[in-house]
Each structure stands twice: as C-alpha cells, then as structure tokens.
Amino acid sequence: MLLKAERTALVPVAWEPAGDKASVALARDIGVGTGEPRDLCLVRDDHGGVLLHHGRVEAAGDGRRSLSRRLGLQAHHDDIKVADGEITRIDVRPDWRAVDTIGVTVVLQPLRPTRQTSGRALQIASDPARIVRDGVPYPRPVHRWTWYADDRVRWRLQP
Known part of the structure; x- marks a missing residue:
C-alpha cells in the first residue's frame, strides 16, 4: 500500500523480529x-516481490535439498557474467551497509569455493528454477528472474 501510494520514504516502518533464526538475522x-x-533501499524483483534478507535460486523440485541437484542457467550481476552452465544455487542478500547494492554468491559445486560479487541487479535465465524469497518459495518454477536494488524507491526504518 505504501509503495503504490509512493509514501515508502515518508512513513517510517517499525518491525519487531519473531524468534526464528531468519528474523533475528534480518x-x-x-x-x-x-x-x-x-x-534504506528497496530490493525488488520483476514478479512484484520485495527481498528483505535472503533470496535463493535453485533447481526446481519438491523443496528437499540435495547436494547433487544441479541447475542450468546464465546469470549476470550488473555487467559481470557470474554463471553460465550448471550450478548448484545462487544466494542473494541485500547489502544494508551500502547504497543500492545486493550481494550475490554463486555455488558452482557443493563444498567448493564460491563466486561472490556485489552490484545493483541480478538477472537470470534458466531451466525451471525454484525461487525462495526470505524463506518463502515462489508458487511455481520460473525460467527468468531479476532482483534489483531500486534506486528510485526508499523505505524508512524506525529502529
């Protein structure tokens, strides 16, 4: 409602975390x-959602994690190609210490070094992928997804 009324920067938002690990971390x-x-910047996606703490792109399936599950995709973080081929997953986190920035971690193979980048937007094109935003799975597999730190919109945090 605040976003549609273009009042996100005017109306302070207070929030009390629940006892779960993700809320405490946020x-x-x-x-x-x-x-x-x-x-603070607003991290949005091209499907109308907002990312507050942690997003994940992984192989579509029943939601059970398996170290052997792979996903074919191509991903660009700003002008850097961060993935092209099979990967295990991509993790996305807003960087609250920087302005209009998201951090991206690409896991090519389990238990191997990861690729980490920092920038404003991540775009992927993939085989059917499962998207998880702040612990909530998107209702259907997707082939394309974009997360971006929207430099036109701010939200006001009342700590």
Whole structure:
C-alpha cells in the first residue's frame, strides 16, 4: 500500500523480529533497535516481490535439498557474467551497509569455493528454477528472474 501510494520514504516502518533464526538475522543486519530512523533501499524483483534478507535460486523440485541437484542457467550481476552452465544455487542478500547494492554468491559445486560479487541487479535465465524469497518459495518454477536494488524507491526504518 505504501509503495503504490509512493509514501515508502515518508512513513517510517517499525518491525519487531519473531524468534526464528531468519528474523533475528534480518534484525541484526538492518540494525533494529539501534540509532536514528534511516532510509534504506528497496530490493525488488520483476514478479512484484520485495527481498528483505535472503533470496535463493535453485533447481526446481519438491523443496528437499540435495547436494547433487544441479541447475542450468546464465546469470549476470550488473555487467559481470557470474554463471553460465550448471550450478548448484545462487544466494542473494541485500547489502544494508551500502547504497543500492545486493550481494550475490554463486555455488558452482557443493563444498567448493564460491563466486561472490556485489552490484545493483541480478538477472537470470534458466531451466525451471525454484525461487525462495526470505524463506518463502515462489508458487511455481520460473525460467527468468531479476532482483534489483531500486534506486528510485526508499523505505524508512524506525529502529
């Protein structure tokens, strides 16, 4: 509602984390309970969602994780090609210390070194992929997805 009314930067939003691990981690990352109100970037996707803490792209399936599951895709993080071929997963996190920035980690093979980049937008084209936004799976497999730090919109956090 605030986004549609273009009031995200005007109306402060307060939030109290639940007791789960993801909520506590998000509260720590954005500094809930510390400091003055501040404006943060809004990380959005091309399917109308917002990413607050952690996004994941992985092989479509029943949701059970397997180290052997692979996904064919091509991904660009800004002007850097971060993946082209089979991978295990991509993790995306907003970087609350930087302005309009998301961090991307590409896991090519389990238990191997990862590729990490930082930038404004991630675009993927893939075989059917499962998307998880802040612990909630997207309802259907997708072939294309974009996450981006929207430099036109801010949200005001009241810590």
